Amino acid sequence: MNKAESEFYARNESENLSFSPGQQATGFFNISGNKYPFYLKAAGVASSSSLEPYLQVKARLPREIKWNDRLIGQLKDSGSILKLRVIFPDARELKKQKEEKLAAKLEKFSGSVGQMLLALTEEKGVRGLRQEELQAFCRMSESALRELAMELEKEGQLYILNFSPLFLLSSKSLDFLNEKILGYIKNYNQKRPQEIGLPIKKIKDRFSLPQKILLLALNCLVKDQKIILKDDLVSVPGFETRLSAEEDQVVTAIEKLFRENRFSSFSLEELAKKFNVHPARLNTMLELLLQKNKIVQSREGFLLHSDWLEEIKKQLIELKKRGKAELTVGDFKKMTGLTRKYAIPLLEFLDELGLTKRIGPKRIIL
Secondary structure, three states: OOOEEEEEEEEEOOOOOOOOOOOEEEEEEEEOOEEEEEEEEEEEEEOOOOOOEEEEEEEEEOOOOOOOOEEEEEEOOOOOEEEEEEEEOEHHHHOOOOHHHHHHHHHHHOOOHHHHHHHHHHHOHHHOEEHHHHHHHOOOOHHHHHHHHHHHHHOOOEEEEEOOOOEEEEHHHHHHHHHHHHHHHHHHHHHOOOOOOEEHHHHHHHHOOOHHHHHHHHHHHHHOOOOEEEOOEEEOOOOOOOOOHHHHHHHHHHHHHHHHOOOOOOOHHHHHHHHOOOHHHHHHHHHHHHHOOOEEEOOOOOEEEHHHHHHHHHHHHHHHHOOOOEEOHHHHHHHHOOOHHHHHHHHHHHHHHOOEEEEOOEEEEO
16 A cells, blocks of 8 residues: 655644653554554644644655544554644645744644634635645535535635635735735836726736636725726726827827717728827827727727717607607618718617617617
């Protein structure tokens, strides 16, 4: 039988047997009628409830050790019976921890199953705790862990990002992450005032976050009104993009062009060439006009000055008042003076906005 090398922390549950900090001992565990040697050392930190030091144990056992396992052994020198309860299966994960921090962590894992689940979730930090990590740590079933996680979520202790397989994030980790992300956004806005905002992809790359954790953090910050999220860009409230005097003039000229040309379609290349600006800066200028509601944009990229959209709304309202509930492409062309080339995408845009609804060749004015 293969033997797994184990190094774990345990609590001493033996009757009439205690250890002092730093004390070392050897012996063997009795498992299924076989003896397996062990070495233990009493840590310099103790449980606050029993005042007994935690025991760091090394052994080569026939199975993997997991949280809450019970082991019975015998000390070599005295022959005393040793009873242990495993509280942290892999002591190597806690190497180089200061004694106070180590004691605090071991105390959390030495409690109830609920305390263990919360402690393990907090231990995994902002990357979250996954089902396979839980199964490697303890022997509880997925259904039992799911029920427990739901109770902790109701208490506001953690978030369930996925039920099957389980994917958890502690509330403390989320609070920590939110502060880090908020600081990063503020710093980015301050250093790059010429940009519209911080792309979400940069946040994901900066913190190496799973998508579900990133979205949870951003949604919480939006809900708390600490950030503004628009499309894939993030900024803090009060942030305004700064343009040069020349760029301000270009923005004014672009808005005027859209107003005067009504429903004409301009490509980014045409606009960039006409105003002699880099496409990246042109995107920023158009985004500013969108944010200020000077122009509106459809899903397909159709751009329209807001004044003309309001004019169309008024005409549709007037038609409906006169009892005309249906609208054909021909009616719309006559109403706007547009060719079919521009009438069709504009009608589709009105469908998007919920002003009209297409039914066959006609549209209903809503």
